[in-house]
Amino acid sequence: MTASMDTDTRSTRLKGLTTGTHDRLDRSIMAGDPFADVENYAKFLKVQYLFHRDIGTLYDVPELAALLPDLEGRRRFDKVVLDLSDVGADAPEADGAPRFVKGATVDLPTALGWLYVAEGSNLGAAFLLKFAAKLGLDATKGARHLAPADEGRGLHWRTFTAALDAIDLTAEEEARVTAGAGAAFTRVHGLVRRFFDGV
Template identity: 65%
Template sequence: MIQVETSRAKRLKSASHGVHEGLDKAIMAAKPFSSRETYAVFLRIQQMFHRDIAALYAAPELAALFPDLSGRRRYEQVKADLADLGAAPADETPVPRFVAGASVDLPTALGWLYVAEGSNLGAAFLIKAAAALGLSAQFGARHLAASPEGRANHWRRFTAALDAPDLTDEEEARVLAGASAAFTRVRGLVDVGFRHGAADPA
C-alpha cells in the first residue's frame, strides 16, 4: 500500500493540537463576549498579535508564495474595531515579533501565518457571539468577518500555498516552531490581558 504523505497544514494541526486546544479553552474561560468591556480586552489581545505579524503581509519572500497575502492582513481591522467601541488600544511600545523591512525566515513565518489564518477560519462562531453584543462585520467585529469567497475557500487557498514549498527536515522543524511560538504568544497575551482586565497586554 502506498502511503500518502500528509499535507503540511495537517501536520501542523496535529502537532499543535494540544497548545491550540489549551488556548481555545483559556479564551472561552475568560468569556470575552460577556460584555463589550471584556470584548475590548480580547480586541487588544488581537491587536498585539496582529501587530506582531503585520510586517509579514508585505514581505516579498511571502508575497511570491501567497499572491493574495496583503489582503489577508487584519491588523487595521482590529484597530478599527477598537475605535468602533471607543476603546483604547493596547500600548504598542514593545517591538513587534516581525519588523517591517527586515529579512524574513520563510519557514518560521509560515508557522506564524498558519496560526493567524487558522484563527480566521475558526472565527465563524466568534462573530455570531459578537452579534449578541450588537457587533457585526461592519461595526466592532470587522476582523472576524469572512472573506467574500467564504471561509472554507479562503482557507483552502492559503493551505494550498502553504503546502507548496519543498522544505528540508530542518526547515519543517522551523515551521512547527513558528506555529508553536505564535500559539504561545497568543496564550501569553490572553493570560495577561484577562488577568488584568483592562490592562494593556504586551
C-alpha cells in the same frame, strides 16, 4: 518536500502537532468570557491587536507574497484597529517591538508558521462572530476582523493551505515552520493571560 495527494501534508501535520496547544488556548480565551459584555470584548480585541501587530510586516514581504495567494488581502490588523475604535477602546500599550520588524531579515519558514496560526484563527472565527452579534457587533462594526473573506472561510483557508503545502522545504526548515506556529500560539496565550487576568 512537496505536498502529496494524501492526508500527509504540511498543513495537516501542523494541525496534528499544534492541536493540544490550540485547544488549551481556545479554553483559556473562553474562560475569560470575552463576549460577556463590550468591556470584555475590548480585552479580546487588545489580544488581537498585539498579535496582528506582531506579524503586520509579514504581509509586505515579497518572498512570502510570491508563495501565498492574496497575502496582502489576508492582513487583519487594520480591521482590529477599526474594531477597537468602534467599541470605544484605546489600543493597548505595546509590550516591546513587533515580533517581525519592518526592514529586518525574515526567516521564511518561521514566518509561515506564524501565518498558519493567523489564518487558522480566521477559519475558526465564525462562531466568534455569532457571539459578537449578541453585543450588537457585526462585520461592519466592532467585529470586522472576524468577518469571512468574500469567497467564504472554507475556500479562503483551502487556498492558503494548498499554497503552504506546495512549498519546497528541507527537514530543518520544516522544523522551523512548526516552531514558528508554536511560538505564535504561545504569544497569543501570553496575551490572553495579560488581558484576562491570568486565565
